[in-house]
Amino acid sequence: MAKIVAGVGSSHVPLLGVAVDQGKWQDDYFGPIFQGYEWTRQWEKESPPDVVILVYNDHASAFDANIIPTFAIGCGERYKPADEGWGPRPVPDVEGHADLAWHIAQSLILDDFDMTIINEMDVDHGLTVPLSMMFGQPDKWPVKVVPLAVNVVTYPVPSGNRCWALGEAIARAVESFPEDLKVQIWGTGGMSHQLQGPRAGLLNREWDNKFLDLLESDTDAARHIPHIEYLRETGSEGIEMVMWLIMRGALGKRVKRLNRHYHIPCSNTAIGHIVLEPAD
Structure with a gap:
């Protein structure tokens, strides 16, 4: 049967994609950021998964104010990089795993989650930057991807508790898939940042690291952080961190940390990264 073997959390700052695409990832500014991912890149190379369930948010590329799904799962065969206003990123198309995606969609809907099913969409930096x-810069991505888009752009956004519960349901879905697959689940976005208004540029190192601590713990306290705390402590865009809770909820009660990295600033955001594996 399929099995979730690890979870990855990562910021998906678009500037990181620019650094990769323009070969700047080793310069004085970006070098310290990318050094924190070196362990993970080697680990992924040595033991790649078959499929990544990649939890991200769309930035008005596939969805707009006319259609705002709370949770949307991509069940297609292939996804092209989106044009976000300056042309698509020069990265490979993302290959889906339609059989697993449809299985997860059915399982989640029968588990009382109202998923929006998407068969065709372009994917923006929220998904391509973590890849x-x-x-790095392969000719073809070495894994298949099941995109799972979460609305964290337009209120109301899902609660942390609902996101954690979705992760638990995803784990049940994966475990009931009959094909022998190694699956990773990634939660992306965040960490603390605000892009507009009087608090633009807000960064909160202390709160971000407390959040990472909670992800490592065997409690489920992180699922009960209220929206207002994310907004107050981490800025208007810090709410993206609820997507990390989908990843964490899928890993079970106890986890083992394999890698952790935090850096500020990158543009006007904080960079966070963590790799966890189930310990139960």
């Missing part, structure tokens, strides 16, 4: 951070 670049883990796999």
Whole structure:
């Protein structure tokens, strides 16, 4: 049967994609950021998964104010990089795993999650930047991807508790898939940052690291952090961290940390990265 073997959390700052695409990832500014991913890149190379369930948010590329799904799962065969206003990123198309995606969609809907099923969409930096951070610049991505888009752009956004529960349901879905697959689940976005208004540029190293501590713990306290705390402590875009809770919820009660990295600043955001594996 299929099995979730690890979870990865990562920021998906678009500037990191620019650094990769323009070969700047080793310069004085970006070098310290990318050094924190070196362990993970080697680990992924030595033991790649068959499929990544990649939890991200769309930035008005596939969805807009006319269609705002809370949770949307990509069940297609292939996804092209989106044009976000300056042309698509020069990265490979993302190959889906339609059989697993449809199985997960059915399982989640029967488990009382109202998923939006997407068969055709372009994917933006929210999905492609994490792939670049883990796999560099290959001619073809070495894994298949099941995209899972979460609305964290327009209120109301899902609660942390609902995201954690979705992760638990995803784990049940994966475990019931009959094909022998190694699956990773990635939660992306964050960490603390605000892009507009009087608090633009807000960074909160202390809160971000407390959040990472909670992800490593065997409690489920992180699932009960209220929206107002994310907004107050981490800025308007810090709410993206609820997507990390989908990843964490899928890993079970106890986890083992394999890698952890934190850096500020990158543009006007904080960079966070963690790799966990189930310990139960």
